[in-house]
Amino acid sequence: MDDLLSDFIAETRETLDAIASEIVAWEAAPDDRERLDSIFRFVHTVKGSCGFLDLPRLQRLSHAAEDVLADVRSGKRHPDSRLVSAVLAVIDRIGELTDAMASGEPLPDGEDNVLIAGLAATAVPAAAAPAPVATQPSRVLARSIRLPTELLDRMMAGVSDMVLARNELARRLRESATDTASEVAFERLSQCIAEMREAITRSRMARIDALFSTLPRMVRDLAGELGKQVVLEVDGGDVELDREMIEMIRDPLTHIVRNAIDHGIEDPEARRAAGKPTVGRLRVSARQSGNQILIEAVDDGRGIDDEKLVAKAVGAGIISFEQGERMPRARRLALIFAPGLSTASAVTGISGRGVGMDVVRANIERIGGTVDLESRLGYGLKLTMCVPLTLTIIPALTVSSGGHRFAIPRSAIDELVRLGGDGVRIETIAGSAVARIRDSRLPLIDLAGFLGLETAVGGGLLVALRAGGGERFVLAVDAVHDHEELVVKPAAPELMATGIYAGTTLPDNSRPMLLLDVAGIAAQAGIVASGRSEEPETEAEVVTTAPMLLFRDLDGVVRAVRLALTDRIEDVAREDIFTSGGALRLAHDDRVTLLIAAGALPDSDKVRLLQLNDGAARLAYAIGEVLDIVALPEILPAADVAAGVTLVDGRPVELLDVHSLFAIAAAGAADRKPPLCLIADGGDVWARQVLAPLLGAAGYRVSFAGEDAGAADVVVAAADACLPDHQPAPVVRLRSEVHARDAGDDSIYRYDRHALLGALSRQLGARA
Amino acid sequence: MNNLYLIVRIGDRAAALPAAEVGSVVEVDEIAPVPRAPAHVAGLFALRSRVLTVIDTRISLGVAPADPGKVLNAVIVGNEGHSYALLVDHVDDVIEAGSPEASPAVLDPIWEDASLGVIQHGDAVVLVLDPGFLIAGRLSRAA
Numbered sequence: 001m002d003d004l005l006s007d008f009i010a011e012t013r014e015t016l017d018a019i020a021s022e023i024v025a026w027e028a029a030p031d032d033r034e035r036l037d038s039i040f041r042f043v044h045t046v047k048g049s050c051g052f053l054d055l056p057r058l059q060r061l062s063h064a065a066e067d068v069l070a071d072v073r074s075g076k077r078h079p080d081s082r083l084v085s086a087v088l089a090v091i092d093r094i095g096e097l098t099d100a101m102a103s104g105e106p107l108p109d110g111e112d113n114v115l116i117a118g119l120a121a122t123a124v125p126a127a128a129a130p131a132p133v134a135t136q137p138s139r140v141l142a143r144s145i146r147l148p149t150e151l152l153d154r155m156m157a158g159v160s161d162m163v164l165a166r167n168e169l170a171r172r173l174r175e176s177a178t179d180t181a182s183e184v185a186f187e188r189l190s191q192c193i194a195e196m197r198e199a200i201t202r203s204r205m206a207r208i209d210a211l212f213s214t215l216p217r218m219v220r221d222l223a224g225e226l227g228k229q230v231v232l233e234v235d236g237g238d239v240e241l242d243r244e245m246i247e248m249i250r251d252p253l254t255h256i257v258r259n260a261i262d263h264g265i266e267d268p269e270a271r272r273a274a275g276k277p278t279v280g281r282l283r284v285s286a287r288q289s290g291n292q293i294l295i296e297a298v299d300d301g302r303g304i305d306d307e308k309l310v311a312k313a314v315g316a317g318i319i320s321f322e323q324g325e326r327m328p329r330a331r332r333l334a335l336i337f338a339p340g341l342s343t344a345s346a347v348t349g350i351s352g353r354g355v356g357m358d359v360v361r362a363n364i365e366r367i368g369g370t371v372d373l374e375s376r377l378g379y380g381l382k383l384t385m386c387v388p389l390t391l392t393i394i395p396a397l398t399v400s401s402g403g404h405r406f407a408i409p410r411s412a413i414d415e416l417v418r419l420g421g422d423g424v425r426i427e428t429i430a431g432s433a434v435a436r437i438r439d440s441r442l443p444l445i446d447l448a449g450f451l452g453l454e455t456a457v458g459g460g461l462l463v464a465l466r467a468g469g470g471e472r473f474v475l476a477v478d479a480v481h482d483h484e485e486l487v488v489k490p491a492a493p494e495l496m497a498t499g500i501y502a503g504t505t506l507p508d509n510s511r512p513m514l515l516l517d518v519a520g521i522a523a524q525a526g527i528v529a530s531g532r533s534e535e536p537e538t539e540a541e542v543v544t545t546a547p548m549l550l551f552r553d554l555d556g557v558v559r560a561v562r563l564a565l566t567d568r569i570e571d572v573a574r575e576d577i578f579t580s581g582g583a584l585r586l587a588h589d590d591r592v593t594l595l596i597a598a599g600a601l602p603d604s605d606k607v608r609l610l611q612l613n614d615g616a617a618r619l620a621y622a623i624g625e626v627l628d629i630v631a632l633p634e635i636l637p638a639a640d641v642a643a644g645v646t647l648v649d650g651r652p653v654e655l656l657d658v659h660s661l662f663a664i665a666a667a668g669a670a671d672r673k674p675p676l677c678l679i680a681d682g683g684d685v686w687a688r689q690v691l692a693p694l695l696g697a698a699g700y701r702v703s704f705a706g707e708d709a710g711a712a713d714v715v716v717a718a719a720d721a722c723l724p725d726h727q728p729a730p731v732v733r734l735r736s737e738v739h740a741r742d743a744g745d746d747s748i749y750r751y752d753r754h755a756l757l758g759a760l761s762r763q764l765g766a767r768a
Numbered sequence: 769m770n771n772l773y774l775i776v777r778i779g780d781r782a783a784a785l786p787a788a789e790v791g792s793v794v795e796v797d798e799i800a801p802v803p804r805a806p807a808h809v810a811g812l813f814a815l816r817s818r819v820l821t822v823i824d825t826r827i828s829l830g831v832a833p834a835d836p837g838k839v840l841n842a843v844i845v846g847n848e849g850h851s852y853a854l855l856v857d858h859v860d861d862v863i864e865a866g867s868p869e870a871s872p873a874v875l876d877p878i879w880e881d882a883s884l885g886v887i888q889h890g891d892a893v894v895l896v897l898d899p900g901f902l903i904a905g906r907l908s909r910a911a
Contacts, residue, residue: 160817404803451803492821492850494903498804504812504819512800512812512819 004209005738006144008049009102014146015042016095023088030079039087040069046094048217057112058097064116065090086118104739149244152204159197160487160506166193167508204244208286208293209237211246215257215284222261229279230265236286238753241293241389248367249295249387252360256297256383257284259357264301264381274378276300288389292369295385304375306332313338333375337361368394368409396486396515397547398507399463399477402453405513407486407505412465412518414472416480416547419460435462435474443473443527450525451500467519473527483547483563483629488515499524549610550653552624554599560630561656567611567618569626574605578764580675580713586620587761592674592699594665597622612658619665621656675764676701678712678729681721691716691734691750698757714763719747730763732756770864773887774843775894777858779831784863784887784896791844791851793859796822808905813842813853820844820853821903828902830878845899852903863889868896 019042026035043065050059065087071077093115166189173186212234223230265271265280272278283298310324313335324332336357361371369387388394396407397416415437417424423438435444442464448454463475488503491514495501502517547563576587577595584595586609593611601607601622610621677700679687692702695716703712712729719735733747734756740747748755772787799811799822808827813820822842826833834840834857842853868885875883875895884896 157817164817402803404801453803489819490850492809492852492903493848494809494905495802495805495821497806498802500804501802506814506817506819510814511798512814514802514812 004207004213005053005101007210008053009098010144010146011049012046012094012098013102015045016091016098023091026079027081027084027088030081030084036069036072036079039091040066040073043069043091055101058094061090061093061097061112061116064119068119083119086115089115089118152200152243155200156204159193159200162193163197164508164510166190204242205240206243206246207237208239208241208246208295210243211250211253212237212284212286218254218257219261219282222258226262226267228261228265228267230261231279231281233281233283234285235283239286239288239293241387245293245367245387245389248363249369249385252363252371252385253284253295253297255357255360256385257282260297260299260301260381260383264299264303266302270302274302293387293389295387296382298380298382300380303377303379303381304333304336304373305377306335306375309333309335333373336373337371368411394486394488394515395483396488396505397463397483398481398513399447399461399475400479400481401477402448402451404451404453405481405511406447407484407488407513407515408463408465408475408518409502409515410483412467414464414466417462417464419462419476424462435464435476437462437464437474443525444476445473445521445525445527446476448478450521465518465522467522471519471522471527473522473525475521486513486515548630548655550627550630551610552627554597554601554622554624556599556624557654558627559654559656561610561612561621561658563629565612565614565658567613569608569610571606571608572620574601574607576761577601577607578675578761580764584622585675585764587699587757587764588620591697592761593618593620595620595622596661596664612661614658614662617662617665619661621661674699674701675713676703676711677760678703678705678715680705680715680717680723680731686750694753694756695760698760700760714760716760719745732759732763770866773863773865773889773894773896775860775863775889776841776843776856777860778825778829778856779834781831782860782889782892782894784865784889784894785843785845785854785899786884786896787862789845789899791846794842794844794853796840796842796853796855806905808902810855815844815851815853818851820851822853822855823903823905824855825897825902826855826857828905829882829897830876843899845903847900847903852899854899854902863887865889871895 019038022035022038026032026039029035043062047059047062047066050056050062068077068083068087072079072083077083093112169186170190173183215234216232219230219232260282261280265282266274266276268278271280281300284296285298286293286295288294306329310319310327310332313319314321314324318335318338319327327335337360338358357371364371364385364387367387369385372384372386374382374384394407395410397410397413398405398407400406417437419426423436425436426444427434427436427441433444433446434441444462461477461480463477463480464472465475466472484507486505486507488505490496491501491504495504495514499520500517502515502520505513505515507513548560549563549566549569550558550560553559570588572586572588578585578587584597584601586593586595595609596619602624607622608625610623612619612621677695679691679695679702681687687704692704695702715723715729715731717723717731717733719733721733723731734750735745735747736750738749748759750756773784774787774790774793775782775784777783794815796813799813801811802809805811808824810822810824813822820842824833834855840855840857841859842855843859845852845854865887868883868887871880871883871886872893879895882897882901884898886893886895
């Protein structure tokens with residue numbers, strides 16, 4: 001909310017500055033329609049934002065001014081000088097209130113009522129107007145500024161350049177024998193660059209609220225226009241994602257919401273007839289899942305009638321009648337994304353103007369996302385947009401073929417197999433190559449041949465791929481190199497026109513590389529999604545290589561872990577790690593997880609660790625350093641700690657037994673309890689309904705004062721609460737005001753989730 | 769009303785590029801080729817952390833390609849949000865001249881399409897090329 005408020009203040013100030021001259025000009029020529037319109041727009045915007053931000057005083061003022069200006073616009077009133085002055089007085093007051101909000105001072109006690117009364121048609125004469133403010137309230141420096149995205153991009157590019165320069169320097173330093181002092185200095189430089197990179201990346205992040213905040217107004221206006229009643233619920237506004245990404249999903253989301261109200265939710269009579277409440281519901285929510293953001297729009301309208309949809313698609317010549325007959329339901333629903341198909345039988349001004357769901361899907365797919373829908377006819381529709389966290393970073397596999405390196409998005413890869421392994425061979429059907437992997441046969445494309453490159457003696461590696469539309473095929477490549485997170489930028493239109501590249505990237509070796517467009521390659525090779533159900537897949541004795549992360553463990557042993565189980569590699573602050581219930585725990589990213597370490601934690605500020613995820617549970621594993629990522633073909637079974645031993649460059653490497661680690665984590669969850677957080681004043685609704693669930697979700701056990709749940713590890717209390725003198729556990733204090741009263745006040749604003757959870761983990765860390 | 773122009777050599781012909789559209793001039797050594805790209809796209813080139821699309825202007829203009837292995841100069845230009853490196857044989861000079869005027873000569877059709885007109889350079893006149901045409905290559909003429 002804080003962010004929104006400061007955005008609002010910055011925006012209002014900016015507009016006030018901009019319209020100051022308009023106001024003066026309007027005063028001189030009250031009949032000037034254009035000036036009137038721009039002042040009206042300003043007042044209108046302020047009113048809209050105030051309603052959303054719950055600023056009743058500002059809202060009342062702007063609302064009153066808007067009414068009067070609307071009357072003037074419609075010609076009901078004439079803008080005489082008295083009216084102009086009254087409006088100007090209101091706008092001045094809006095400015096004063098905004099300044100007061102920014103400085104955190106109490107809002108000046110103004111006679112708002114007098115100002116509002118001054119707007120009335122039969123107002124008291126100007127004599128009753130308030131005396132002008134004697135002293136200009138001092139403006140405090142704004143804590144937020146607006147920046148053009150271009151500047152952020154330049155900063156980002158600058159940091160990327162710095163990283164490359166740093167890498168170059170690191171290479172030179174390695175080659176020449178250097179003294180420790182320069183190494184230390186270089187380390188410091190590296191750290192500064194890493195921190196700066198992170199800060200700049202963060203500066204590009206914004207809350208999705210920026211997008212959601214426009215929805216209430218839009219839903220209200222649309223529903224009014226269409227004579228429908230709709231309640232909007234918005235959830236997850238605090239999810240953060242790349243600012244540019246927010247802009248990219250703005251139009252698709254707007255379109256989806258418009259569709260839901262226009263086509264989904266029925267008018268009140270129809271709803272009553274269908275036995276539903278007359279008021280329709282639309283729920284828009286966002287949440288983060290791994291490195292993706294899920295945005296859902298769920299309505300309780302009529303859903304999509306797939307029979308009608310098929311009939312329309314047949315009518316529009318998109319599919320044949322027979323095709324329609326044979327289609328499974330999911331694919332019938334997917335027809336809504338076909339170009340040129342709009343489901344509304346009557347095209348309205350709101351949606352259904354030819355640009356439809358096909359554009360929505362195209363836009364989302366262009367940024368590497370997906371759109372899914374679930375429809376229950378008569379009961380509603382759920383649309384899920386799944387978009388990557390940032391526009392640019394894509395996990396990818398690098399392969400080489402014909403002497404060139406390419407990247408393939410990991411999301412499109414089913415598996416990697418080696419030709420010659422059992423159950424893997426190449427067959428030909430009427431001259432066309434087919435890869436046979438176990439019991440399934442898939443079309444085979446030789447990447448080098450497809451790209452017109454000289455075919456070297458291939459390494460015989462096959463990459464089984466699944467494109468967005470369900471097309472499956474196998475790509476033969478010469479070698480597989482690495483799993484990497486790549487910063488991908490759109491390629492120039494001349495390259496995109498080939499239809500086989502999705503973007504360009506610059507790996508650390510400074511040689512540009514192209515990201516392959518899997519769906520594009522499938523389309524160019526003439527591969528279509530097969531309508532057949534999944535082929536049976538049996539785990540035969542195929543030599544399947546799995547990408548492994550090679551690292552030096554804290555006990556000095558080199559171990560490997562399957563990359564697929566590794567969510568990410570992270571450096572966390574030493575103070576975020578604490579001991580509780582006899583086990584190491586990590587408080588990071590607003591959540592507490594079990595931390596496993598094979599040796600003593602290093603004596604530094606930062607601890608490098610792997611975030612492991614088995615799909616259901618997570619745990620952190622502290623490591624020394626990451627060595628490499630390798631594709632390991634065979635695993636020799638071994639005893640005890642490690643799940644197996646394999647050879648890398650002729651040296652044995654233990655495979656980390658993730659199975660038993662998660663077993664420990666699961667057992668730990670049962671007998672080692674997570675830290676107990678005592679809420680000292682648990683009487684009120686806020687503590688029980690807001691705070692307790694938040695703490696629970698963050699991995700704490702929660703107890704309330706007066707309940708005996710054992711010794712608390714940490715205590716949360718209101719800023720002004722009285723606590724017993726003998727409080728053995730550390731205390732985190734919360735206040736309900738946004739700003740601290742004085743500098744000595746170390747309490748935390750109770751809606752500042754990040755600060756709150758951070759303080760809790762710090763306190764626990766300090767105890768450990 | 770004078771503008772700045774960059775005088776370059778493409779093959780054995782002199783040409784001018786509007787300097788306002790030129791970001792910088794660099795030497796291009798290592799170009800990563802792009803399979804199946806249009807012929808006039810020579811590949812990709814990394815300029816610090818930026819990836820530029822390299823355009824072989826000789827091919828855009830239908831001139832015989834340069835000897836392989838020759839170190840070429842590239843003129844960096846931006847076009848519709850993307851950065852390009854236009855390969856040229858040589859960069860001569862930056863001159864000041866008026867707005868381009870219609871060419872007095874009957875030109876080769878490709879050069880005709882690519883030209884924005886001619887400017888006075890010393891005693892001679894030089895053809896001003898449209899970077900957008902060089903980038904689009906034959907694509908634009910097919911459309």
